[in-house]
Amino acid sequence: MARMRKASRLLRRDDARAAISRLVVAGCDGYFAVDPRQIFAREAPLELEIGAGRGDFIIARAASIPAHDFLAVELAGQVSSVMAARAGRHGLTNLRVLRMDARPLVNLMLPADSISACHIYFPDPWPKERQAKHRLFTPTLVASLKRVLRDGARLYVATDVAAYAEGIFAMLEEGGFARVAEAVPGASATGYARKFIAEGRAVFAGAFVIGKKPPLFQETPD
C-alpha cells in the first residue's frame, strides 16, 4: 500500500509525466493481441483457418454456420484480398480475414484457449530438404496450436503429400494431440482439394483433439 502511494506521488510530478510521454512508445499495449470478442462483438465458438487461400472452404462454412465466428489467415496479400472480396459478396458478418503469417498469430497474438476448431488444408509442402525451414508445421507451431485450442477443440489437417502427412501426424501425436475417427470438413472442399480430387490425386487427412490440458497453476500440497 505504501509503495502504491509512493508510486502515485511520483506519477503526479510534472517531470515524471514528461519522462513518460517522452520515453514510453505509444500504442504497444495490446499491439500483440488479436481479441476475437472485440472483432466480432460477441462470444461464439471461434474457428480458424490457416493458409485459407481464396477462401472457398471458410466462406462456405461461415455461411452455413452463422452461430460460429471465423478467422481466415492468409499470408499472400493479393490472395487474401480476393478472399475478402469474395466473402464480402456473401455479406458475412461472422468472418474476418487476417493478412499475415499465421505463426506469430498462434504463437503470440491469439488468446490461449480461444479456438474451438482449426483448419489447415494443403500447407505448402516445400519438398526439398533445403526448403524444410519454410514448412508451416514444426514442433513450435504444434505447441502454439495447443496453446490456442480449447479443451476438446478439433484440429483438421489435409495434404496431398504422403510423406508430409506422415511427418505432420507424427509431430501432432508427439505434441499431445490424439487422432480421432472423424470426417475432415475441408478435405474435399477447399480450392486445392477440389483440384487434386479432380486430377485423381490422393488426399491424406486427419482430425485431431488435444488431451486435457493441465491447469496453468498447479496447487501444491502443504
Ligand SMILES: C[S@@+](CC[C@H](N)C(=O)[O-])C[C@H]1O[C@@H](n2cnc3c(N)ncnc32)[C@H](O)[C@@H]1O
Ligand atoms: C497450397 S495453398 C492452399 C490454400 C487452401 N488451403 C486450399 O486448400 O485451397 C497454401 C496457402 O497457404 C498460404 N500460407 C503459406 N504459409 C503461410 C503462413 N505462414 N501463414 C498464412 N498463410 C500461409 C499460402 O499463401 C497459400 O495461399
